[in-house]
Amino acid sequence: xxxxxxxxxAHFHALRLEFWGxxxxxxxxxxxxAMVAIGYTMVYGVLRLINFAHSEIFMTGxxxxxxxxxxxxxxxxxxxxxxxxxIIVGILAGGITGSFFxxxxxxxxxxxxxxxxxxxxxxxxxxxxxxxxxLNLAAKEFGRIGRGIAQPYQNHTVFTIFGAPVEMYNIIIFxxxxxxxxxxxxxxxxxxxxxxxRSVAQDSETASLMGVDIDRTIAMxxxxxxxxxxxxxFLYALNVGxxxxxGFTPALKAFTAAVLGGIGNLRGAVIGGLILGxxxxxxVVFFSGAYTDVVAFAILVLVLMFRxxxxxxxxxxxxx
Amino acid sequence: xxxxxxxxxxxxxxxxxxxxxLAAVVTGPPGNGDTPWVGFHDxxxxxxxxxxxxxxxxxxxxxxxGIISYLAVHFFKKLNSNNSAMDSLRSQYSSVAKNKYFKLxxxxxxxxxxxxxxxxxxxxxxxxxxxxxxxxxxxLALGLNVVVGxxxxxxxxxxxxxxxxxxxxxxxxxxxxxxxxxxxxVNPFFAIPIAIxxxxxxxxxxxxxxxxxxxxYLAIVTLGxxxxxxxxxNNLTGITGGAQGTKQVPHFSLHIGPLKYIWGLDPVPYYxxxxxxxxxxxxIFYSLEHSRVGRAWTAIREDEVAAESLGINPLKYxxxxxxxxxxxxxxxxxxxxxxxxxxxxxxxxxxxSINILVLVIFGGMGSIFxxxxxxxxxxxxxxxxxxxxxxxxxxxxxxxxxxxxxxIMMIFRPGGxxxxxxxxxxxxxxxxxxxxxx
Numbered sequence: 001x002x003x004x005x006x007x008x009x010a011h012f013h014a015l016r017l018e019f020w021g022x023x024x025x026x027x028x029x030x031x032x033x034a035m036v037a038i039g040y041t042m043v044y045g046v047l048r049l050i051n052f053a054h055s056e057i058f059m060t061g062x063x064x065x066x067x068x069x070x071x072x073x074x075x076x077x078x079x080x081x082x083x084x085x086x087i088i089v090g091i092l093a094g095g096i097t098g099s100f101f102x103x104x105x106x107x108x109x110x111x112x113x114x115x116x117x118x119x120x121x122x123x124x125x126x127x128x129x130x131x132x133x134x135l136n137l138a139a140k141e142f143g144r145i146g147r148g149i150a151q152p153y154q155n156h157t158v159f160t161i162f163g164a165p166v167e168m169y170n171i172i173i174f175x176x177x178x179x180x181x182x183x184x185x186x187x188x189x190x191x192x193x194x195x196x197x198r199s200v201a202q203d204s205e206t207a208s209l210m211g212v213d214i215d216r217t218i219a220m221x222x223x224x225x226x227x228x229x230x231x232x233x234f235l236y237a238l239n240v241g242x243x244x245x246x247g248f249t250p251a252l253k254a255f256t257a258a259v260l261g262g263i264g265n266l267r268g269a270v271i272g273g274l275i276l277g278x279x280x281x282x283x284v285v286f287f288s289g290a291y292t293d294v295v296a297f298a299i300l301v302l303v304l305m306f307r308x309x310x311x312x313x314x315x316x317x318x319x320x
Numbered sequence: 321x322x323x324x325x326x327x328x329x330x331x332x333x334x335x336x337x338x339x340x341x342l343a344a345v346v347t348g349p350p351g352n353g354d355t356p357w358v359g360f361h362d363x364x365x366x367x368x369x370x371x372x373x374x375x376x377x378x379x380x381x382x383x384x385x386g387i388i389s390y391l392a393v394h395f396f397k398k399l400n401s402n403n404s405a406m407d408s409l410r411s412q413y414s415s416v417a418k419n420k421y422f423k424l425x426x427x428x429x430x431x432x433x434x435x436x437x438x439x440x441x442x443x444x445x446x447x448x449x450x451x452x453x454x455x456x457x458x459x460l461a462l463g464l465n466v467v468v469g470x471x472x473x474x475x476x477x478x479x480x481x482x483x484x485x486x487x488x489x490x491x492x493x494x495x496x497x498x499x500x501x502x503x504x505x506v507n508p509f510f511a512i513p514i515a516i517x518x519x520x521x522x523x524x525x526x527x528x529x530x531x532x533x534x535x536x537y538l539a540i541v542t543l544g545x546x547x548x549x550x551x552x553x554n555n556l557t558g559i560t561g562g563a564q565g566t567k568q569v570p571h572f573s574l575h576i577g578p579l580k581y582i583w584g585l586d587p588v589p590y591y592x593x594x595x596x597x598x599x600x601x602x603x604i605f606y607s608l609e610h611s612r613v614g615r616a617w618t619a620i621r622e623d624e625v626a627a628e629s630l631g632i633n634p635l636k637y638x639x640x641x642x643x644x645x646x647x648x649x650x651x652x653x654x655x656x657x658x659x660x661x662x663x664x665x666x667x668x669x670x671x672x673s674i675n676i677l678v679l680v681i682f683g684g685m686g687s688i689f690x691x692x693x694x695x696x697x698x699x700x701x702x703x704x705x706x707x708x709x710x711x712x713x714x715x716x717x718x719x720x721x722x723x724x725x726x727x728i729m730m731i732f733r734p735g736g737x738x739x740x741x742x743x744x745x746x747x748x749x750x751x752x753x754x755x756x757x758x
Contacts, residue, residue: 050536067356112731122730124474124539125681129726132674136719141351141359144716242353248670252547255540290555297544304537305529 015285020164022281028170030277031177035232036254037261037269038184039102039225045201045264046221049120052127053105054229055251056134060101061094061230062237062246063142066149068093073150086152090238091176091231098230102222105130111215139244146243173235180228181270187224188266197221201264249293253280256300262310271311332390340386344378346720349712434595438588449703451587452659454696455594456652461679461695462601462688463648468677469686469740470609471641472621473531474539476673477546480526481519481646483553483668485653487560488515490663495566498559508572508658512651519650520643527642531635546673553665565664569657583658590659597655598692601648606688608644617641671719678722681729684736693738 015022036058043051069090078086109130113122153172157165188194196217199207208214236250257276261268276296283295303310344363351359364379416422441447460482467475487496492511494500501514530541553560561567572583572593583589608614616637619627624634657663683694702718709715729736 050540052539063356109727109730118730118734119472120535121468121472121474122734124536125677126727126730128476128539128674128677129723129730131723132671132719133723133727136716136723137346140714140717140720141345142356143351143353145353147353252540252544259537288555290551294548294551297548300544301529301541304533304541308533308537 011286015282018164018285020162022284023278024161024164024166024170026278026281027274028173028277029281030257030274031173031181031270032232032236032250032273033254033257033277034181034270034273035177035228035235036251037258037273038181038266039229040255040258041261041264041266041269042188042197042221042225044258046197046204046218047110047114047123049123050127050255051105051225052124053109053131053134054102054225054254055247056131056138057098057102057105057226057229057247058233058236058251059138059242059244059247060134061098061233062242063138063233064097064230065090065094065234066147066237066242069152070150073152077154078152079154083153087172087176087238090152090234091180094234095227095231098228098233099223099226101134102226102229103219106219106222114218135244135247142242142244144244146241146246148241149237151238169239172238176235177232180231184224184228185266193217193220252293252300253296256296256303259300259308260303260310262312265310265312268310268312275311336386336390337383340382341379343386344382346717346724347710347712348378350714350717431599435592438591445707446703447587447591449699449707451590451594452656453703454699455591455598456655456659457676457679457699458598458692458695459594459601459652459655460649460676461683461691462598462605463645463652464676465645465680465686465688465691466605466608466648467641467645468680469684469691470614470617470621471638472535472617473638473641474535475542475642475645476539476670476677477526477542477544477549478645478649478676479668479670479673480542480546480549481522481649482653482656482672483549483665484519484522484646485515485650486657486663486668487553487566487653488518488650489654489657490566490569493569493657495561495569495657495663496559497557497561506570507575508570508654509574511657512654515654516647516650519646519653523642523644523646524639527639528635531638531642543670543673546668546670550665550668550670553668560665563665565662569661569663571661572658587659590655594655597651601651602688602692605644605648609686609688613637613640674719674722674726678726681726681736684738684740686740687736687738690736690738690740694736 036054039054039057040051043049043054069086072086072089105127109126110123113126153168155168157167158171159166188197196207196212197220199210199212200214200217200221204214207217232250233247237246240246253276254273257272258269259272260276261270261272276299279299280292280295284292287295341364345360348363348366349359351357351362364377366378367375368378368381369375437450438447441450460478463481464475464478467473467478489508489511490496491498492500492514493506493508500506526542526545530538533541554563556562557564572590574581581589583593616627616632619630619632620634620637628634656667679695679698680691681694682698683692684690705713705718706715
């Protein structure tokens with residue numbers, strides 16, 4: 001008992017020392033989870049199902065950004081304004097590719113089942129099949145080894161918070177993701193498209209009676225979710241590079257974030273992502289690196305057991 | 321000119337074009353990460369010969385094959401939909417197939433064929449594959465069929481129970497760093513009950529918290545569970561031997577009075593052993609399906625709320641399905657451990673779970689015959705691809721085809737090749753229910 005207490009004490013001491021560094025790292029990964037989680041949550045809102053293939057949307061976005069940047073940058077080392085431009089181009093490449101694959105996925109793997117009014121398990125199987133198809137096709141076409149992305153900016157410490165360095169990378173993802181999240185939030189709450197998405201999420205049959213084009217709304221939901229997922233893939237790849245199987249773990253964590261915040265709830269997904277990222281970052285102090293994935297999974301199981309509606313409660317239409 | 325007709329026709333032609341070029345890319349040569357387009361480009365433009373008749377670009381070849389197969393399917397559908405001769409043939413077939421004596425005869429014929437199989441197959445590769453890749457996978461598919469087919473629960477981490485069974489065998493026989501319970505070098509026969517019990521316990525432990533959840537949550541939680549079991553097997557070096565794998569697991573042996581027999585490196589005795597247990601498991605699962613428990617599973621699968629109102633405790637029966645499915649996987653684990661003598665965590669991946677799932681989906685969820693058939697067919701094709709790989713094929717490419725097959729089955733034939741009869745009847749009723757509350 002005493003040994004255990006001193007173990008905890010030592011680790012809490014380490015946590016106090018590294019608090020701000022871990023916090024900044026956690027926010028960085030958390031905002032990526034938030035972007036991916038939005039894709040899960042929006043699709044859940046309109047279709048009442050988990051888009052298992054979202055991890056591969058993330059992966060395709062990362063690969064698109066990787067190829068675009070490698071082509072544009074080559075062996076130069078851009079600075080200043082061209083850095084910003086390149087990052088925007090990378091985000092667009094990742095996002096548009098993500099949207100494209102999300103829409104194709106919806107057309108091929110979901111719509112035929114929706115027309116047939118198939119049971120839920122059929123959607124899940126179809127989605128997991130599509131996910132495996134894309135994952136292994138990427139492995140075949142782009143190789144099975146991880147690759148670093150050509151850096152569009154010079155990474156350096158910009159300023160420090162209580163002695164913890166904040167790097168250029170952290171600022172880039174925070175600003176880029178923040179802008180995109182705000183745009184999506186406005187899009188869903190203020191525009192006509194957002195209204196139709198919310199109406200389909202609340203009651204798709206009544207919405208269609210009121211003249212909402214269900215198929216188009218669902219496709220647009222996949223476009224928005226796919227854009228965020230693909231762009232998040234690119235931002236993630238800026239730091240760690242690309243690999244065909246890179247989507248699995250971040251997507252599982254993003255799903256956890258979506259459930260944590262209340263699935264179907266946009267702002268919940270963001271809050272859930274940030275909380276998960278920070279929590280996971282802190283647990284590095286207590287466990288070895290290999291087990292950090294278990295932490296996210298344990299959070300998922302605990303949330304599902306004790307508060308399956310999440311922090312902010314479910315449903316896209318009623319709270320966003 | 322009939323414009324809508326042309327529009328419909330050109331849409332179809334475009335769909336066939338896209339899907340056949342996709343097939344060309346999937347089966348074509350691999351690319352690399354430095355030049356992203358080279359794999360796609362080569363797959364489409366390379367020359368290929370059409371059964372030695374003429375040589376053309378792969379894109380044209382695949383488009384031709386696509387159109388021909390579309391026309392064939394279309395023609396077959398037409399033939400099926402308004403042909404009274406076909407209908408009477410089918411009704412005759414189904415009345416014969418339902419005949420008790422016909423069924424008995426079919427089972428006997430299949431049984432005799434299974435017993436005679438090793439005399440026909442003499443190639444050492446196929447003899448080995450017959451046991452470790454086909455018969456063991458039939459067991460795994462039968463187990464997953466209880467969970468997915470009978471109870472309608474999507475378990476994407478089924479491989480976890482397989483791993484528990486295999487590692488339990490290694491533990492009992494002293495092949496793990498962790499000391500065994502009965503002293504080392506125990507006959508794996510004694511490990512069977514322990515492995516099955518441990519796998520069932522794992523099923524119950526995973527099941528009780530997660531089986532209250534909705535189906536999609538269950539799928540993702542089991543997915544995570546399967547990953548975590550692999551993670552533990554890799555990192556708990558003091559217990560499992562880590563990524564290096566286990567020490568040697570002994571073969572099965574029999575010492576009953578004067579009877580002494582040791583299963584060795586020859587796969588044929590293992591084949592008969594596994595086949596014996598496959599028959600046992602088929603018998604058990606068949607009886608379960610037609611028992612009170614099986615009917616409860618069907619009721620829960622089709623409408624959980626209605627089942628609950630009839631006094632069925634859904635959680636109890638779902639946990640039961642998990643545990644029973646896990647038992648079969650645990651037993652398959654014993655067989656793998658004893659037959660291959662050696663285990664590493666690399667065997668028990670998420671990909672293997674998906675592989676087992678496709679066996680169940682392809683044959684027909686909930687149909688024991690379908691599942692066994694699906695497992696044999698798909699695993700044979702898989703092994704054939706490993707034995708004589710076509711040009712440009714790498715073993716991991718298998719999962720491209722498996723993923724595509726899952727989607728195609730769900731779109732065109734969700735019940736599998738041999739749909740379970742009970743599922744067929746209920747299909748329409750449930751889907752309308754599911755949609756009204758979603």
